[in-house]
Amino acid sequence: MAANQQTSFEKSLDLFRRELSDDQIKQINGVNQKTVNDAIQEIQNRLGRRGDLCKLTRVQRFLHAMEHIEKLVTIFLNASDFVAFIWGPIKLALMIATSWTDSVRKLIDAYEEIAEALDNLAFFHNLIRSRDHLKLVLEDYFSDILRFHRCVLGVFSRPEWKRFFEWAWGSFRREVKPILKSLKRKQALLSDDKLQSHAILKEVQDSDQCTKDQFSNLHTSLADIRSTLASEQLQSKILQAQEMKTYLESRLDVSKSQTDLQLESRDPVDENSGIWIFSNPVFKGWEGEKSAENRVLFLNGSPGSGKSTLAKTIIRHQKKKEASAAPRRSFLAYFFFKHNATDRRTARSMLQHVIMQLVNADETIMRLAHERLSTKEVTELADLKELASNCFTARPNATLVLDGLDEATGNEQEISIKWCLDKLLPAAATCGCHLKILICGQRDGRLDCILSSYPQIRLDLVDAHQKDIEQFTKDQAANIGARFRLARQEEENLISKVSSASQGMFLYARVVLDNLAAMDSKRDFKDELENDSFPKDLDQAYDRITQRILQNNRPSRDTSVKRILGWIVCAARPLRWREIQSRFCIDADKQICDIENARLDSCKAICSSFVDVTECDLFPNIESEQVVSMVHETATKYLVLNGTVNLLQEHIDMALFCCRYLSSHSFTMSRSQNITDEIRSGYFSFLDYAAAHYALHIEKVEASTDSALTLEAVKQAAADLAKANCRQTSVQTEESHETTQDGNLAIQDNVLVLAKNIHSRTSRCPHSDCFANTIGYASQRRLESHNEAFHHTTTGAKVTFPTGSKTGEWDLYEACKAGDLGEVKRFHRGGEDLKSAGAKAVTPLCAAAEAGHGHVCKYLVDNGVDPFRNKRDARSSRNPITGVINGSHLEILELFLHSGNGPDDSQLAENIARAIHADRPAALNMLLTLRQPIDHADVIKLVPLEIISQTGWRLVRRGSHSIDATLIHAWFQYVKPEFYNEKGVFIAQSDCAEYKIWGDIIFRQLDSFHRALRCGCYSLATFLMDIGNDEYLQIKIENGDTPLHCCIRRLCEGDCSDCMSMVRRLLQYDGGKFANITDSDGSLPAHTALSGCAPQPVLRAVLDNARDINHRDNSGQSPLHKAWSARLIGVLLENKSVDLSSRNNRGQTVFSAFLNDGHVVDVDAFEYLFEADPRLAWTPDESKEGFTPLHHAMKLLESQKLVPYYHQKRIQRVVKFLLTCSEAKRVLMAYEARSTEADRKKVRDFARKEMLQEALDIMDSILFDVVA
Template sequence: MATNQQTSFERSLDLFRRELSDDQIKQINGVNQKTVTDTIQEIQGKLGRRDDLCKLTRIQRFLHAMEHIEKLVTIFLNASDFVAFIWGPIKLALMVATTWTDAIRQLIDAYEEIAEALGNLAFFHNLIQSRDHLKLVLDDYFSDILRFHRCVLDVFSRPEWKRLFKWAWGSFRREVKSILASLKRKQALLSDDKLQSHAILKEVQDSDQYAKDQFSNLQTSLEDIKSTLASEQLQSKTLQAREMKTYLESRLDVSNSRTDLQLESRDTDNENSGTWVFSDPVFKCWERGKSAENRILFLNGSPGSGKSTLAKTIIRYQKRKQSSESPRRSFLAYFFFKHDAADRKTARSMLQHLIMQLVNADETIMRFVYEKLSTMESTELADLKKLASDCFTSRPTATVVLDGLDEAIDNEHEVSITWCLNELLPTAKSRGCNLNVLICGQRDGRLDAMLSSHPQIRLDNVIDHRHDIEQFTKGQAVKIRARFLLTQEEEEKLIFKVSGASHASGMFLYARVVLENLAAMDSIQEFEDELETGTFPEDLDHAYERIAERILKQHGSSRHTTVKKILGWVVCAARPLRWREIQSRFCIDANKETCNIRNLRRDNCKGICSSLVDVTNCDLFPNVETEQVVNMVHQTATEYLVRSGTVNLLQEHVDMALFCCRYLCSKPLTTSKSQNITANIHSGYFGFLDYAAAHYAVHIQEVEAPQVSTDSASNLKPVKDSVKTAAVDLAKVHGKEASVETKDITKSAGNLNLAIQDNVLVVRKLIGLEREKSETDVFGTIEGPIRHKCHKIQCSKFSTGCPNEASLKEHLAVHERPFRCPHSDCFGHRIGYPSLERLESHNEAFHQSESRVKTAFPADLQTGEWNIHEACKAGNLDEVKRFHRDGSDLKRILPKIGSPLCAAVEAGHGNICQYLVENGVDPFRGGSKSVKTRTPVVVAIYRERWGILEFFLCNGDGPDNSELAKSIARAIHANQPVALNMFLTRRQPEDLVAVMELVPNEIMSQTDERLVQSGSHSTDATLIHTWFRFVKPEFYNEKGIFVAQLDCEEYKIWGDLFFRQYSFLQAALRRRCFSLATFLMEIGSDEYLQLKSRFVYGNVEVEILDLLFKADPRLAWTPDKSEDGLTPLHYTSRYIRNDNISSLYQRTVAAPNKFLLTCSEVKRVLVEYQAKSTDAERKRVREFAEKEMLREALEIMDLIGFNTT
């Protein structure tokens, strides 16, 4: 046997062996075909003949195929190991799976599919002996079989595998799909007739040369198969996984999917720092986790001792260890609590981040969590606890690292630890999962009280930890020596001085802060002064004091003011601020409503505030300074600044609350829909908008809180009153006076959010338009690079945004349509639903059980016979498929029932509709002979089959522009806002203007003349406004009222299009489409409503005249722009007949004349008419008034001398 061939087979086997546990390898060793056969018979004997599930005949073909694989391998590989790994996994899987009926049935089905794809192996025994290329084929087969076994074992090796079987099996099927495809392509490649003849009779004369030619191409073909399938599978898996993870990130509100971001920056330069812990007996005992007492490890120390640094070291170590072990055997998840980050200080946020990490690590868990969350109305804390426990315990081993629990707010540390101790660990124990928990935090009297009975590592007492601090100090001292030209003796003295104080406290932070401060000295003399005994800091507080004194006093009053402002803003901020947001605060004057870019600070934040702050790169824009996030260096620094009075926390909250309220009240923000704010945009005025809109209420609440200060109530009252007044003003500006009357400002903030959110959305759109026109330096400095932001104020992506527009659309879909179909191959899985009821309706329509299909009897058949139409009505998919196979026309239209698709829509059978559409039936085209407009889509609209309508819209490319316009108009006429919303949101046309031009025409063309003649027509324009508001949201306020400025350029563009180019108002009146006419009159300016077409008043409904009159009374007498300057009465009076008149005449001629002669403007109507009419015309009008006994009109005629001669 060739060595390279050995290597190839062994490589496949080694890869497979790596993914097995030690126990599995032991169980596999020595297994052969006889062992498997004996195992099956033993299982058969135990289970009897239950449902024929374990009959040997069901699995016989697969066993034969494996027998061929064994024989082919042993032809040139005499190794029992290979044989054991062919048969061993079958034995293991069958022994586990036969404990559950559903599992064994599906497993044997999978075995049969593999057997089908291996059906041609018997031909190639001789060929493999003689052809090296076919040995490559065998290696490929062997690799596929091992991949298949690995997928099977992955399902059944999870703790309590039945609990996750549904989702694990779904992942298995997706993996096996590519394996089957690979096997089938090889089967096709090797099933050439002459190759098979050569395999049977090598002496066939022409087969030998042919085979040689074919064999020479085998290797290339096999590589093509591998690469093609790998690419297809990867693309499919990646796309679906990305969609699911985007959904889950949004539902869990995890703003950064890169959950290991905090591990990317190291706190020390020493790679070996903290490695001592891996040899620590307490740590090693916890890591092995042999007993229940050692499942929890409490790593503690004083503030700044380096607990988080050590936690990161442990996490990196666990990651490396995990990567070297069997894949899919263990989980590692971690969470860092942060007191100054809103999404990092609660048990809820901890659970959300932990779950998301497990989702990223395991496809089965991803699908499991997706299905759970996509069918939940909301996620309560209890739901998240259970979900996290279920996820962690789905693998044999798991490790959880929780750092900074002392930084959790209120009692959240207790909630988190209680979950670990009382829920997670007991669940893991009961499910056979070896789970370890590492908790890091201060001994603050809270954590140590809860964890006192568990093993601990106290950093303050660890000599090796002190050695790490000393090594860190030495590393920094080298840099300081180079900067200040120190001698070796001076360097050693510095190390001794810093290390001595650090050892006393065991604090990394002390060493870091002191050394950074020393390195920041401007001269050698200042450096030496800082080392003096009376000046050198003895502890951390003293170190902070030295830094504060230097940066506040050394550079004069300007720098003093800058530092105080930055520290105050950073300390009081509800979330970490970006450097550009801090810069914008210096520039924006909310009272003057201006932004002066000249107030930008020239130095960076670290240069200004030194080692009191940390700056970290942004994940979306890691190399952009403006996007850097500013934090205090440590919680102890915040506490020092507040305690020392350097930062007055209450005053900072007051100032921030007042600024935010006045800023959000300012005209550039509140009048952006009606006023031009281009200058404000380019000045950078909106640079603080993201923070102010989302967090103004936090600062109001901080001021309102009773415990904010120990000052007397009389001192606090003016402060609180000023903030309350600002909040009241904010509510009034946004039309929320009712909220203010409750005197509960915090509740008022909740009611304000929608109005503020609406303003933010408008401003962002206008900023986007300006950026397209010109990208100035201000955009980069104050606005920052383009972020595709969510418009939901409470969402974490409101300020962080998404990397691109496509990601944002996926994210917004989660807000708007959070409920998803659990069937991953269904369109409902992709698009989602806005409510649980809609999801249930979808499941009823598209995933109903065949057992629920009603039996149809001849008497019930509308067509009188059982055919494809009746099968569609009954919802019998099997019968529909049978009729289709037998040649039934899927598009045939019957007089009463229409097309099969119409019948399925009428009955609400989504699965039938899906089958018909996927087989070429167009739902947007003819469905009825009697009514041309009765398409399946129209049926869905009127029958309110929303799930089916959504499917039609999501299928393929959806409707073209013409079909979309027709559908929009149909939804408007049907008065179906749900349908209209679907057409507007589910299908975005490439040419929006083209569709806008088509819709009014379609509304008119679909007007039912029968309704007009019967007087049942509607003038309600609500849904037309809904359509137009979707297209031009800037023309409407948050209540849906049309508020566009009639002199703005954008309005004139659409006004000219509607009223001049297409004359839609005149056309609507002519076609008696009164709803469209009403809409146009409600949006039309005076100029556009000065009608000039003579037919308008000649033959029109009085109802429309009334609407026109109410819109503008001047229309009743205003002359048109024709050469004669005729008034409406000129047109209507032309058709007056003073003889006997019919009812039709009354409606079409008499009524308009009577309306004009009885309206409140009748005097002006007669005066204007008199000025440009003949005696004969005036006589005809007077005779009409006399006949109709219009007393007021006759009196006015006498008064003005109207036809008195």
């Protein structure tokens, strides 16, 4: 018990230590009650001298309570460290706080509140000493006291804490409130009358006469207090903070998802690229040293060199360091300037994003920012600069990363850098904040001039960066080699040619390789590699693409390319492919949408390497939802400079189109008019972009003086748009901002109403008794599918004649299976039970559903058959819902969801899991959107459990367990959209309160991660690894198994690619960390893999990641002791560091251990080991008996009647091997030294029986059984 208690105390203390600086730990060490009293006297004297007396005697009650805590802790810990951490924080806080009278008074108030909740400690001194259950109370008390100290020091340890005291104290009160409640609840728990009687009796009689019933539930009560208060604390924090954050997001025009999206955007470069930076001396000097000259680092390179990718690598590295360091001691903020994004190219937008990141990281900063901004009607740039500086310097350490500064507009680059260098750095130095700034950009003549005095890393001069490009080229060349069947030398020539010409530019390599991969033939590929054709720089690479997709193409393709590239270049945001397609189809003048104008090829096929296409994670592999953007800003500049894209003309065309489009009759008609035809045609496909960005294109045109005539046309179109939306606006250039704003509001109002109508389901079934008459469909095609499933007539319908079943019977089941509604009705009229499974073990509804007969399903449902509450037969697991999901009969699934009361929450969760397992995204979407659960939280909890429970029988049936978590992410994003960004990337931070709530439920309460791995549900396990932080992924279950242990115990027999993928994913976590964590038996995953006879690929992977291949478990067994077959031993011994002489706790080598434990060991294993080290055959145990392997083998041989025959034969083979091996003489001599005459006689008898003459000769020569 004491050992466990000490571990619990140490855990609380470790958490506290993590939040302290080295200086604070030094100041705390060695502090005791006496030093605190002395410090209080000194403080009182100092305050008295300056005439600022404060009644410090009020703190005595708190100190008295701490004295009892000290006495109770030292009862069974006797550790000075713990004592110092009880008293040290008090001294530290008082010494700091007393420099300001107002703060010390508030601190003493808080101490008094804590003291009130600790006033029963003296009474329970002996009680806690005597009761193990009540020792848990002390553990909780100690934890609460340290939490309180942590909150106190959090206020006073900030740089210039007085500046933030007002806002920090508000956060402090909120954090301390649940601690006080926790202490008071424990106080009430210990104030039970019977517990008090027991304490008195204990003091008087020192006996244990009271019943133990009062203590039996104490542990449970304490756990309830802890969990309840943790939940209350998180909920309180969410409720109080959400309103402020929502206001700040709106005021700063930045959401958390937008800030995270900067980091999560994908790069087409290997994830290991760029790790060289962390060993670069210049970077290490910036990262580690605290000298003023190393606080700014300039990372530069040519356009397309991979600066942004490297910046993201550095940010992720810094975030990981921050997560493992002391909480609340550092800030990390970052911003990526983007020339083609309106909210990413100014100093103002940079400051807004940075402030919002700091707000999300620190509640005190949130309160500060909220107060500052809520008192100003207009936020000037100077206000943002001052606020950002104040926020950044609120913690001892801070890091700011700015990327793409060369992409900032106008003088915004200079404004941003000057703020960093002239304002932020001096402010940080004054406040004692160690600030580091990383600036990434091109050497454009401005940046390098301003930053010339600071350390820099030039990517074009770094060999390791060039090696990354070579590796990228090598990977891509392998794909090209496979496409054109290149010889090895040809592939190597390609790698050399591209790498040497790249000159440090990732983009060059990527563009050239993409262009080569797009060649139509091997001859074209070879021609492109010729010296005259091969591009020498990036512009020439773009030339080659231009020649291929424009000059050498047919006129229609040439037009498509130019129009698409023009739209992408001038667009205010990346366009989806469906939006680009709509521009081809919509004629705003004629007010029609001709779908036949849609391009048949993909955007990538049309525009090649000029564009990037990003999949939408929520709707993967759906081409229309792909996001299209230019491959790089250099491609945009190239197209504009060489005249392929006339940027002004594109803005003119887009402005005219948007104005005419938004002022067309379809947008301005009466709200009561029917717009079904327009919706069906796709006319509104460009609505979202046009409504949001038409004004920007007008502004771009107005800012140009190139064409006055064209400007007038645009202004007239804008005026027509305003007029069409019922607003009188001036067409003069002096047009007021207010009038323009009114026009914009009118347009937005019309668009919102229209959007609501568009998204309604306008295609309704004409049958008034049908569910689809009420709910309708979003498209005519869906309605036609519905009619085909439920309302098809005899005209043109396929006639189905009753053919009977295989048994010759024609019954209700067969009629439903055949889709013969007439026969189904006849059976029903004849008294057949529509709900009964009958002899077939499958219900009629299930038969009809599996066959996709919607009209029969509708009849059965209309007559009272509930698809979600059907009678199940134990003989079959089939049911109607599974049938329609697996068969993708979506119309029938929709019928079921709208029938009766629909599914309850548990049934909804069950069927969501079915859709996920069946890999049916459309069915999943239907389940999520058409049925809203009564309790959303319950369904979220149930879905992972259902996915796990359905895995077992699916694996038996399918023989597969994919690691693809796409649909699970789709489900979770639907129910928790705040955890994902716009591209469907999971971005929830570990310090997010909502994330902690659901993380605790999913990983702790449900134990979903380990359960998923134990049952082979790898898709769920992959999903959990995607969303889990280090704390959750490293949770151990009761037997101490890590996730890797669980996975290895459930591996398929033989080679399984899914199992191998899951193991590899686990091994990749934190550099193979799981491979080096033991379970409660002290066993590594390597032990488990060997004892469970894991497949060789898995075994090798686990062993390769084990840092100590000779680690001994609690019984002293190394992995070698678990390798009981020749195959396993062979794989293990591939590692030359295996200790063949390793012994277990009984002093046995692997030879003896195999035999002593009674393993069914093949003699091949012994032969393999013997070949590696012959001494193992005769080495005795390091034990009192000193038995040798022959002793153990003979002992097994004597008990052979108790084991199966095949085992007997194996044991005999082992004995024969020992007596006939090349070390037989040593074997017999070692045996003789620790045996009786009777023992030796048995060995000789065995040798005679098996006719082992050579062994008998050796016995004679050494006088084996001759008594001296």
